[in-house]
Amino acid sequence: MKTDRVNDFALKIGTVNGTGSASANGLIMQSIFRMGVPVSGKNVFPSNIQGLPTWYEIRVNGSGHVARTPDFDLIVAMNPETYARDIEELVPGGWLLYDSSWPMADTLRREEVTFLGVPLAEMCVKTFDGGRTRILMKNIAYTGALAALLDIDMDVIRGLLEETFGEKKRHLLDANFEAIRLGYDYATDNFECPLPIRLEGMDATRDSILIDGNTAAALGCVYAGATVAAWYPITPSTSLVDAFTAYCRRLRVEDGTGRSRAAILQAEDELAAAGIAIGAGWAGARAFTATSGAGISLMTEFIGLAYYAEVPCVFFDIERVGPSTGMPTRTQQGDILLCAYASHGDTKHICLYPKDPAECFEFSVHAFDLAERFQTPVFVLSDLDIGMNDWVVPRFEWDDGYRPDRGKVLDAEGLAEIETFYRYLDVDGDGIPYRTIPGEDPKGAYFTRGSGHTKYGKYTEDPDEYQEVIDRIAVKIDNAAEAVPAPEIRSRPDARYGLITLGACDGAVREAIERMEAEDGLRLDYMRIRAFPFAPEVARFIEAHDLNIVIEQNRDAQLKSLLTLETAASKERLASVLRYGGLPLSARHVIAGVKDRLGLAAETAEGVGA
Amino acid sequence: MTYIAKPRVFHPSLEKNELGLTRRDYEGVMSTLCAGCGHDSVTAALIEAAWELAIPTHRAAKMSGIGCSSKTTAYFMSESHGFNSVHGRMPSVASGANAANRDLVYIGVSGDGDSLSIGLGQLCHAVRRNLNLLYIIENNGVYGLTKGQFSASADMGSKSKRGVPNEQPPIDPALLGLSIGATFVARGFSGDKDQLVPIIKAGIRHPGLALVDVISPCVTFNDHVGSTKSYAYTREHFREAVEAAFVAPKDFVPPADEITADIGSAEVRDVRMHDGSVIRFRQVEGDYDATDRDAVYGYLRERQNAGEVPTGLLYVDPESRDLHDVLGTVDRPLWDLPFEELCPGSEALDALMENYR
Numbered sequence: 001m002k003t004d005r006v007n008d009f010a011l012k013i014g015t016v017n018g019t020g021s022a023s024a025n026g027l028i029m030q031s032i033f034r035m036g037v038p039v040s041g042k043n044v045f046p047s048n049i050q051g052l053p054t055w056y057e058i059r060v061n062g063s064g065h066v067a068r069t070p071d072f073d074l075i076v077a078m079n080p081e082t083y084a085r086d087i088e089e090l091v092p093g094g095w096l097l098y099d100s101s102w103p104m105a106d107t108l109r110r111e112e113v114t115f116l117g118v119p120l121a122e123m124c125v126k127t128f129d130g131g132r133t134r135i136l137m138k139n140i141a142y143t144g145a146l147a148a149l150l151d152i153d154m155d156v157i158r159g160l161l162e163e164t165f166g167e168k169k170r171h172l173l174d175a176n177f178e179a180i181r182l183g184y185d186y187a188t189d190n191f192e193c194p195l196p197i198r199l200e201g202m203d204a205t206r207d208s209i210l211i212d213g214n215t216a217a218a219l220g221c222v223y224a225g226a227t228v229a230a231w232y233p234i235t236p237s238t239s240l241v242d243a244f245t246a247y248c249r250r251l252r253v254e255d256g257t258g259r260s261r262a263a264i265l266q267a268e269d270e271l272a273a274a275g276i277a278i279g280a281g282w283a284g285a286r287a288f289t290a291t292s293g294a295g296i297s298l299m300t301e302f303i304g305l306a307y308y309a310e311v312p313c314v315f316f317d318i319e320r321v322g323p324s325t326g327m328p329t330r331t332q333q334g335d336i337l338l339c340a341y342a343s344h345g346d347t348k349h350i351c352l353y354p355k356d357p358a359e360c361f362e363f364s365v366h367a368f369d370l371a372e373r374f375q376t377p378v379f380v381l382s383d384l385d386i387g388m389n390d391w392v393v394p395r396f397e398w399d400d401g402y403r404p405d406r407g408k409v410l411d412a413e414g415l416a417e418i419e420t421f422y423r424y425l426d427v428d429g430d431g432i433p434y435r436t437i438p439g440e441d442p443k444g445a446y447f448t449r450g451s452g453h454t455k456y457g458k459y460t461e462d463p464d465e466y467q468e469v470i471d472r473i474a475v476k477i478d479n480a481a482e483a484v485p486a487p488e489i490r491s492r493p494d495a496r497y498g499l500i501t502l503g504a505c506d507g508a509v510r511e512a513i514e515r516m517e518a519e520d521g522l523r524l525d526y527m528r529i530r531a532f533p534f535a536p537e538v539a540r541f542i543e544a545h546d547l548n549i550v551i552e553q554n555r556d557a558q559l560k561s562l563l564t565l566e567t568a569a570s571k572e573r574l575a576s577v578l579r580y581g582g583l584p585l586s587a588r589h590v591i592a593g594v595k596d597r598l599g600l601a602a603e604t605a606e607g608v609g610a
Numbered sequence: 611m612t613y614i615a616k617p618r619v620f621h622p623s624l625e626k627n628e629l630g631l632t633r634r635d636y637e638g639v640m641s642t643l644c645a646g647c648g649h650d651s652v653t654a655a656l657i658e659a660a661w662e663l664a665i666p667t668h669r670a671a672k673m674s675g676i677g678c679s680s681k682t683t684a685y686f687m688s689e690s691h692g693f694n695s696v697h698g699r700m701p702s703v704a705s706g707a708n709a710a711n712r713d714l715v716y717i718g719v720s721g722d723g724d725s726l727s728i729g730l731g732q733l734c735h736a737v738r739r740n741l742n743l744l745y746i747i748e749n750n751g752v753y754g755l756t757k758g759q760f761s762a763s764a765d766m767g768s769k770s771k772r773g774v775p776n777e778q779p780p781i782d783p784a785l786l787g788l789s790i791g792a793t794f795v796a797r798g799f800s801g802d803k804d805q806l807v808p809i810i811k812a813g814i815r816h817p818g819l820a821l822v823d824v825i826s827p828c829v830t831f832n833d834h835v836g837s838t839k840s841y842a843y844t845r846e847h848f849r850e851a852v853e854a855a856f857v858a859p860k861d862f863v864p865p866a867d868e869i870t871a872d873i874g875s876a877e878v879r880d881v882r883m884h885d886g887s888v889i890r891f892r893q894v895e896g897d898y899d900a901t902d903r904d905a906v907y908g909y910l911r912e913r914q915n916a917g918e919v920p921t922g923l924l925y926v927d928p929e930s931r932d933l934h935d936v937l938g939t940v941d942r943p944l945w946d947l948p949f950e951e952l953c954p955g956s957e958a959l960d961a962l963m964e965n966y967r
Contacts, residue, residue: 033967209963211966219959219962222952222953222954223953223954223959224953225949227944227947227952254940257940260937260938261940261947261952263934263937265705265706265709267702268734271732272702272705272731275695276703276709277706278695278703279673279693279695279703279704279705279706279707279708280706280709281710282693283671283708284711284943285710287709301699302699305695305696395960396963397959398955398956402953437711438671438691438707440668441668442667442668442689445688445692447692448692448693448694449694450694450695
């Protein structure tokens with residue numbers, strides 16, 4: 001007899017891409033969210049338009065631990081091509097829901113798995129006309145079966161469909177709900193519903209929203225006052241500019257004329273996208289580009305120019321698996337070092353590492369302020385998991401008292417008060433010179449160049465004059481450590497060890513810490529780094545622990561390297577747990593890795609599956 | 611040297627434009643190019659054109675990439691902002707600047723290496739984007755700073771200083787521009803300032819990208835016998851296809867008077883631009899029509915096949931729609947919009963949040 005696991009399970013839906021399964025999966029996810037239950041959805045999709053296997057993973061956890069888990073209790077197998085793999089991935093005692101319109105080979109059967117066959121195709125062929133409709137409805141029908149099996153509130157589903165289709169598309173609403181009924185009724189008639197893994201309404205998402213990081217970042221750009229966006233399409237960053245475009249069509253339209261208060265330029269490549277953002281930043285606009293690692297590689301020459309010529313602009317890097325083309329639809333944190341030092345010569349850049357869409361919104365605004373205050377490119381390193389998946393996060397809030405930090409800009413009035421304007425002169429001793437906006441005042445005109453220049457802005461090949469400027473820029477960037485978001489630190493009494501991580505690893509690492517304390521009595525301190533250059537707290541945290549395990553999603557321990565390079569912390573105090581196969585991090589891998597590093601391993605990290 | 615400013619001594623008798631500025635006010639720092647470099651003549655033409663148009667110097671932005679040509683932005687209009695960016699990338703930087711501030715006069719200066727090799731893609735897409743930019747290519751067929759390699763505009767058979775012939779076909783910026791929708795295409799010769807100044811003036815006023823290819827000989831690496839970009843060769847094969855004059859709106863002579871005006875008896879055709887300015891073509895080639903893209907393309911091919919270098923304001927599209935027309939952006943420069951117009955505020959955010967429930 002299985003014990004009930006209410007609001008604590010994971011399921012995975014395997015389909016063929018291009019069959020409309022995304023809307024069905026989104027409907028399930030959103031229904032659970034509307035039931036007030038913490039949930040996450042991870043889209044594991046191919047770099048392809050139609051015909052390849054694709055999965056959607058949903059984790060439900062009443063305690064709020066919704067990092068990815070590789071332990072699936074239920075799999076909806078809609079793609080015969082992946083049956084074997086899907087069945088393999090079920091935990092013992094799990095359930096497989098499949099389309100029984102066609103027989104399932106006996107060789108695929110697993111003793112400890114319950115097979116739930118629903119003749120989805122057959123039912124949809126009988127009920128609906130047209131090939132495309134039947135395929136689409138087949139996906140909606142499994143949603144109905146899941147509703148019965150997991151006890152998803154049918155009123156919530158109905159409500160969501162009504163919101164989607166409204167009265168204008170009544171026929172679509174009816175067809176969709178009919179398909180849901182088909183699946184629901186078949187499951188109720190043929191299986192014991194609900195399963196022991198099931199949902200119960202909660203009140204944990206009332207003040208939350210369901211949003212992806214790219215949409216959130218785009219909204220941040222709108223609120224920060226960005227007016228120029230330049231980009232070249234690349235997965236997984238494309239939806240950021242798409243969202244910015246959509247928001248601008250609603251929120252940036254001039255009354256009366258219908259004209260736009262933003263310029264969005266699709267460039268010919270990432271080089272040009274960077275050039276446009278830099279040109280616009282130079283001309284005084286808040287400007288950004290969004291790309292992924294491959295794009296950053298192409299932009300590095302321009303990034304060096306923006307650094308050296310001190311032009312504010314914001315770069316969103318929605319990281320994906322590298323090197324080279326890598327795996328474009330899988331996640332990684334592989335651009336940490338690239339962004340920290342992008343370009344030839346001596347460069348160092350301000351980088352922000354949001355953990356979820358809420359921080360994407362918040363950090364977008366920070367990024368523009370920091371870029372203008374420090375007159376330099378600023379990177380927001382999100383990733384595919386944050387950027388393209390829907391996350392449950394607290395509703396965004398906005399302080400109407402916020403005003404952009406434009407930094408040290410001299411207008412005509414300011415220029416009138418000084419005798420001569422020199423663009424690169426450190427007047428205040430903080431490493432930040434004054435800048436002017438082109439066209440504002442004849443006195444403010446200067447020549448911007450990526451070639452050697454003196455503090456007066458003149459061309460130079462003189463060693464001392466060159467060093468004076470490049471050294472001042474180093475001071476400026478180092479000073480930014482005090483202005484960037486401080487690390488998030490959670491301390492437990494008497495903890496000897498620290499776990500350090502960044503970005504989207506947050507959920508899995510915090511879940512791992514809780515579980516290790518509950519299950520093994522292991523107390524661990526936690527530090528999530530939110531920005532580079534590192535705030536002073538970062539080095540203090542490392543020094544305060546005998547051993548710090550740095551958990552990140554890349555092969556070469558890039559964050560650990562950066563900590564070694566940029567803090568006084570000794571190497572001996574740092575160890576690594578690394579996962580970089582392209583799927584979001586799960587607590588199980590963190591626990592196995594941490595125990596292994598601490599010599600407590602019952603199982604080695606390598607022994608844990610995908 | 612670029613950091614040596616010219617002494618600003620003014621003779622009281624120097625002629626002033628309507629802003630009360632003399633030509634000296636449009637000069638820059640001392641040129642560091644080789645004595646006799648064609649680029650310095652282009653600089654002189656730019657100074658003359660900007661002075662004649664009475665552009666407030668601080669309202670112009672000089673954009674360039676890297677190379678001898680790109681250095682020239684330092685040699686004119688010291689009181690204008692300048693941006694000497696990276697090799698071949700001036701078009702994108704100019705695009706961004708123009709997107710942010712549509713009100714400045716953008717003067718881009720590039721070369722054949724900068725625009726036809728490393729920056730060919732950026733050139734093409736800036737042309738397609740049709741941002742409001744004067745885009746001058748100082749074209750000498752050779753890389754100067756790296757000492758004499760052929761560039762992509764070198765003609766087949768043209769010989770290097772060491773006598774080695776170029777065996778790759780050239781990229782002709784004028785033909786290229788015509789084929790990808792450029793709305794203004796001209797070719798000049800640095801040795802003919804009288805022709806170049808009106809072209810530059812018209813190009814600056816053109817609402818869109820004005821692509822001006824200027825044959826600008828490199829005296830050090832490409833001015834020898836056997837080169838097709840030398841002063842001597844260009845003078846010998848130069849052929850003025852069409853003579854164009856830029857007429858500012860206030861100077862515009864109504865058509866009824868034009869035959870009796872200073873144009874003389876030659877056949878005249880005026881092309882009126884959106885802002886009311888006029889480009890007045892005096893046709894030296896019979897039925898040459900500078901608004902007929904295909905005909906101009908055919909003409910250029912024909913004359914080039916005959917070994918000539920056709921010059922003049924070759925093509926103009928009077929219906930040109932620039933970047934901002936296409937994007938539908940507001941009149942006020944984007945950089946200058948008040949924050950209140952950009953940030954929707956907390957109430958709008960609250961409402962928006964309901965879409966993510």
